[in-house]
Amino acid sequence: MAGRVPPGSGANQNRVFIDLTDDNEPDDSEVAPKTLVQGKLPFVTALAYRSPTVPLKRKSLDISEGFSDSSSSDVHRYVPRMRLSHAHPDPSTPSPPPTVKQSQISVVIPSPTSKQKREIALAQSVSNVNGMDVNIFPTTDEEERVTKAAYPTKGRVERRSIPLSFKSSSVLNLPSPSKTDHLAKLRHTLDEKLKRIDGPMVTPTVDSPQRLAKLADNFEFVNSYQYRAGVERIPDDSDFNIGCACSENDGCDRFECDCLSKEEHSEDRIVPYEVCEKNRKLIVATKSFLNRKAIIYECNSRCGCSGKRCWNHVVQKGRTVRLEIFDTGSRGFGLRSPDLIHRGQFIDLYLGEVITKAEADERENLTDGSHTQSYLFSLDWYVKDDDDEEENMKVIDGRKFGSATRFMNHSCNPNCKIVPVCTTNHADEYLYNLAFFANRDISPGTELTFDYNQGEENTTPQKIDPEAVQCLCGEVKCRGQLWPNKRKGQGSRP
Numbered sequence: 001m002a003g004r005v006p007p008g009s010g011a012n013q014n015r016v017f018i019d020l021t022d023d024n025e026p027d028d029s030e031v032a033p034k035t036l037v038q039g040k041l042p043f044v045t046a047l048a049y050r051s052p053t054v055p056l057k058r059k060s061l062d063i064s065e066g067f068s069d070s071s072s073s074d075v076h077r078y079v080p081r082m083r084l085s086h087a088h089p090d091p092s093t094p095s096p097p098p099t100v101k102q103s104q105i106s107v108v109i110p111s112p113t114s115k116q117k118r119e120i121a122l123a124q125s126v127s128n129v130n131g132m133d134v135n136i137f138p139t140t141d142e143e144e145r146v147t148k149a150a151y152p153t154k155g156r157v158e159r160r161s162i163p164l165s166f167k168s169s170s171v172l173n174l175p176s177p178s179k180t181d182h183l184a185k186l187r188h189t190l191d192e193k194l195k196r197i198d199g200p201m202v203t204p205t206v207d208s209p210q211r212l213a214k215l216a217d218n219f220e221f222v223n224s225y226q227y228r229a230g231v232e233r234i235p236d237d238s239d240f241n242i243g244c245a246c247s248e249n250d251g252c253d254r255f256e257c258d259c260l261s262k263e264e265h266s267e268d269r270i271v272p273y274e275v276c277e278k279n280r281k282l283i284v285a286t287k288s289f290l291n292r293k294a295i296i297y298e299c300n301s302r303c304g305c306s307g308k309r310c311w312n313h314v315v316q317k318g319r320t321v322r323l324e325i326f327d328t329g330s331r332g333f334g335l336r337s338p339d340l341i342h343r344g345q346f347i348d349l350y351l352g353e354v355i356t357k358a359e360a361d362e363r364e365n366l367t368d369g370s371h372t373q374s375y376l377f378s379l380d381w382y383v384k385d386d387d388d389e390e391e392n393m394k395v396i397d398g399r400k401f402g403s404a405t406r407f408m409n410h411s412c413n414p415n416c417k418i419v420p421v422c423t424t425n426h427a428d429e430y431l432y433n434l435a436f437f438a439n440r441d442i443s444p445g446t447e448l449t450f451d452y453n454q455g456e457e458n459t460t461p462q463k464i465d466p467e468a469v470q471c472l473c474g475e476v477k478c479r480g481q482l483w484p485n486k487r488k489g490q491g492s493r494p
């Protein structure tokens with residue numbers, strides 16, 4: 001059986017995918033100063049604007065005051081220094097009356113005009129860090145209202161809590177109000193989507209707005225397969241769907257239950273599950289099962305055991321661990337859990353759109369090869385290298401719809417394994433679940449990974465294809481690339 005993760009998928013010609021990403025959302029860093037809100041000045045401009053026009057001074061005046069640290073570029077110090085070095089120390093000081101001893105006076109500076117006096121007074125009252133005293137330079141409507149006592153305010157208005165009204169956030173690195181709104185909207189959208197996921201919480205730890213947008217827009221979390229046009233299914237209530245003859249009272253016999261697969265050349269049953277040694281409440285996949293290649297048939301509604309106390313109901317009971325989507329940096333998003341996961345513990349299903357092989361090929365062909373991220377998995381456990389059978393094959397596309405496991409990255413030394421599991425319907429060999437199990441104990445916070453080439457022979461390339469997606473798993477025995485050259489862009493074989 002081979003699953004695959006080809007290099008991305010394109011839009012289906014018969015289907016419209018709505019891209020919710022707001023491409024027109026302005027990037028604050030790109031907003032040119034000319035787009036500033038009318039009447040508001042950027043921080044730097046504001047400083048320059050408030051430098052008052054000052055009168056010339058007597059040359060004999062001591063102007064050393066305020067120059068104690070002329071090399072300092074600190075804004076705190078710069079503003080008063082500017083003021084002291086240029087402003088008249090006492091604007092009301094009149095010019096000395098002309099005397100007959102003209103030769104004793106080197107320069108005569110006229111007294112400031114009344115307009116200049118006002119400007120000097122304003123300049124002297126500037127005392128805060130930004131040089132934006134609300135009395136002289138209100139930066140927001142709110143401040144103006146506060147200054148004018150246009151509405152009652154309880155306590156002080158904290159200037160720094162008010163977003164600046166000009167667009168460019170580069171000076172103080174504060175988001176503009178529109179950006180803040182957009183971020184809040186994205187977080188809300190994402191929260192709403194995450195809330196709809198069944199089972200323990202799935203949380204995102206993503207701070208960058210762009211990454212948040214990628215997660216919030218353009219992707220829907222789903223709790224089950226989404227069947228698309230052309231996918232034929234055998235209904236659960238079909239006569240072909242059968243169960244075991246075990247009794248409700250005795251429970252399923254671990255060695256006799258008809259649901260269990262048989263070894264290839266014997267009548268022996270393959271027992272997939274056991275009680276976890278470290279947590280007796282957990283049913284986990286056995287160590288030997290994890291080391292082999294086999295499909296699991298769990299008991300279903302057609303079974304005599306009725307499922308209430310049957311140990312062979314694990315995947316269908318759903319996820320029991322919390323998950324967290326986080327940013328790995330070089331490998332995009334990744335998945336981890338804040339919980340301890342025991343070896344053999346079921347983690348979650350790989351979900352997405354169920355499409356035909358033809359549709360998968362079309363989606364694959366529609367990409368221009370620029371996608372390096374791939375989310376397609378073939379359900380080809382029973383497919384031999386035979387064209388007729390391949391036609392019946394279904395493919396899971398997790399690009400636009402999926403579960404949190406869609407964020408699991410590849411590792412050449414993975415801690416999870418993907419296992420084919422039939423739950424409710426045993427009749428449809430072209431449709432089953434892709435279930436992730438831990439192949440060792442995984443401590444909380446460790447990234448969950450699996451091998452995208454699981455089940456492939458000779459996955460270590462002779463020579464790394466320079467065009468293949470480079471593997472960045474960082475393992476000592478890293479194979480260097482995600483997929484073998486011959487199947488570049490194709491993935492896991494459970």
Ligand SMILES: C[S@@+](CC[C@H](N)C(=O)[O-])C[C@H]1O[C@@H](n2cnc3c(N)ncnc32)[C@H](O)[C@@H]1O
Nearest residue numbers: 331332333372373374407408409410471472473
């Ligand atoms: C199924 S997605 C995994 C989630 C993906 N990181 C994301 O941000 O959506 C598969 C893609 O993740 C990236 N990826 C996964 N494992 C990687 C690894 N070990 N090294 C480099 N890229 C990896 C590749 O771009 C790959 O096509």
